[in-house]
Amino acid sequence: MSAFIRTITTPRLPSLGVPCSMPLICFVHDRLSAPRPLGEHDTSTATFGPTSGHGRGRPVRGGRSRLTTRTAASVFVDRVSKRYGRTPALVDVSLEVEPGQSLALLGPNGAGKTTLLHILTTILRPDSGMATVAGFDVVKHPREVRRRIGMVFQESTLDDRLSVRENLEFHGLIFGVPRRQRNAAIKELLELVELDNWRDAEVRSLSGGMRRRLEIARALVHQARILFLDEPTVGLDAQSRSLIWEYLRLLRRSREITLVVTTHYIGEVENCDRVCIIDKGRVIANDAPDALRREHGQELLRVTVNSADAFRDITRSHPEAVSIAEDRLAIPFEGSEFIANFVNRYGRAIDAIEIERSSLETVFLKLTGSELRDEKASHTEQMRSIRRRGGELTR
Amino acid sequence: MIDQLEARTAADRSVTTTPGARNPTVLWGVYAVWLRELKRAVRDRSQLIGGVSRPLLWVVILGIGLNPYFRGEVYGEVRFVVPYTYLQYIFPAVIVLNMLYTSVQSAVSVVWDREFGFLREILVSPLPRGAVLLGKVLGGTTVALGHGLIVLLLSRFVDVNISLARIGQGLLFMALLGFALTTLGVVIANRLRSFEGFGVFSNLVILPLYFLSSSIFPMDPALTRTQTAVHYPDWLIFLVHWNPITYAVDALRGVFIGFNQFDPATGPVVIGAMAVVLFAVAWWDFRRA
Secondary structure, three states, X not given: OHHHHHHHOOOOHHHHOOOOHHHHHHHHHHHHHOOHHHHOHHHHHHHHHHHHHHHOOOOOOOOOHHHHOOOOOOEEEEEEEEEEOOEEEEEEEEEEEOOOOEEEEEOOOOOOHHHHHHHHOOOOOOOEEEEEEOOEEOOOOHHHHHHHEEEEOOOOOOOOOOEXXXXXXXXXXXXXXXXXXXXXXXXXXXXXXXXXXXXXXXXHHOOHHHHHHHHHHHOOOOOOOEEEEXXXXXXXXXHHHHHHHHHHHHHHHHOOOEEEEEEOOHHHHHHOOEEEEEEOOEEEEEEOHHHHHHHHOOEEXXXXXXXXXXXXXXXXXXXXXXXXXXXXXXXXXXXXXXXXXXXXXXXXXXXXXXXXXXXHHHHHHHHHOOOOOHHHHHHHHHHHHHHHHHXXXXX | OHHHHHXXXXXXXXXXXXXXXXXXXXXXXXXXXXXHHHHHHHHOHHHHHHXXXXXXXXXXXXXXXXXXXXXXXEOOEEEOOOOOOHHHHHHHHHHHHHHXXXXXXXXXXXXXXXXXXXXXXXXXXXXXXXXXXXXXXXHHHHHHHHHHHHHHOOOHHHOOOOOHHHHHHXXXXXXXXXXXXXXXXXXXXXXXXXXXXHHHHHHHHHHHHHHOOOOOOOOOOOOOHHHHHHHOOHHHHHHHHHOHHHXXXXXXXXXXXXXXXXXXXXXXXXXXXXXXXXXXHHXXXXXXX
């Protein structure tokens, strides 16, 4: 299959009369899914595991046999749990990311996304369960894992007294990238994230969005194939946010990268192949955005009522309604006559009404019974940025 | 397609697990951490200002001010308690002071890195923790040595003439001392939950160590123990004798002005032991962290 795609993406194509847009689409598809043939579910577990696992000495050491059957996955998580004191942060989380895929971990703040990412990047150890990244167990072979991954933390981990280039160079050195390769990678990545004009600027002088881009570039200096990003767009304005995703898209087009991104901005997960919804430490759903919409999507009627009585009335006659605030309800419905009937019946008790088409928001609401608490998140973001600034001032 | 995968995994293996490629990698990492320390120190203007103004204050104001009082009068005959001027006497101690400040300050950046996130960047790298520690300590040592050299530039001014051979020996001691002091700073920094500011360090660690090191007043070994006890309370004598910095100061005095209160071998031995023991403690801390 991939061979076929390659042939039609050759530059000579337009002369063959293929519609102009097609090569482009195919090209994207090719890059995104280049390794996918390897991971096509049934065949991968059947043919790859055994042969590449033991016989060829694929780098799984000391793993159990079950593990080796899963080495085709870039990230493999099996019933991982973690608790902080008495608070469970992750409960029996299992998931899998195939090479070249992008996965969005979606959930409210405190859902356990960052904890999961920290376990995968060997910063935390799971209490129970097992996880492999690039075929290596994160507990048994953390250094092998670290060599193969790039991580972009939620908070900036740049040295703001060093220049853009020096930060990248430092990273290359501690990852043991040879000089020539390092210089080439730095040059290429700086161009990619459009920071080559800022090469010698101290990081202190960069904006938040530029720092983020620099961190993404840095995570790839050592040719990491698996990139973890923890809330890469948090605290950025809308324009910078979409830019970050644009760069990530570019990156995935130019090289083969598996992407694991956490976010609590629901709109952003459309950029990913798969969405894994996490709430209170549990995986609630894990599928392609379209599939999620198809399976769990629902049309919602959002209603703001003007009295507690009306609220009670409506919840009684519509037990499927989800209460969002004291005076706000979301009612799943089908068919347009529902709206007419509803307005007829409760028109006087309603201050505002809004129809929401099937979207990931409605999926999330249905699966978790609550909305993504964006306002709350932005508040903690503010606190964080204040703290960060305060930190800089008191240095 | 299977071939592709196998080719890729084979490439992965050859890149990352060649046995010989491991050690140079670690050395590059140490170099990176060292270089970063150096760059930060050079760009931190407040640290540079401190490094220059501190010796000037201690030598020019305190040293010149106390110079006339640094003598004893025996039967009307004026003689120096220690056969040196006060300026000469405190000069080696000011070197130690300047290095003490600088190395502890650079070690404190461990706390900064932890608080402001940079440490995470290092912790998700394959670099072993020990290499991170070594780079950090060597960086601090280099910067401290530089600040010690700033003081040495004042040597003419305080009538200390140093031969080249002496400078060599002095630099060796200073390097070892810088290493020990930076490690001391790292050990302390590792035990801090939060960073309260450098003032705490200055008042609780650096200045007590400095004042209790026989740096600004001599405990003249020419006096018997009873005679010393007449001049100084027991607790002070006790603290000075148990303070390792006392012997570091003594070692530098031996080198630069040829005066030793203790056996000349004691100083280097104590500095060396400090370096080894503290580094072992710091190493242990880092591996656990």
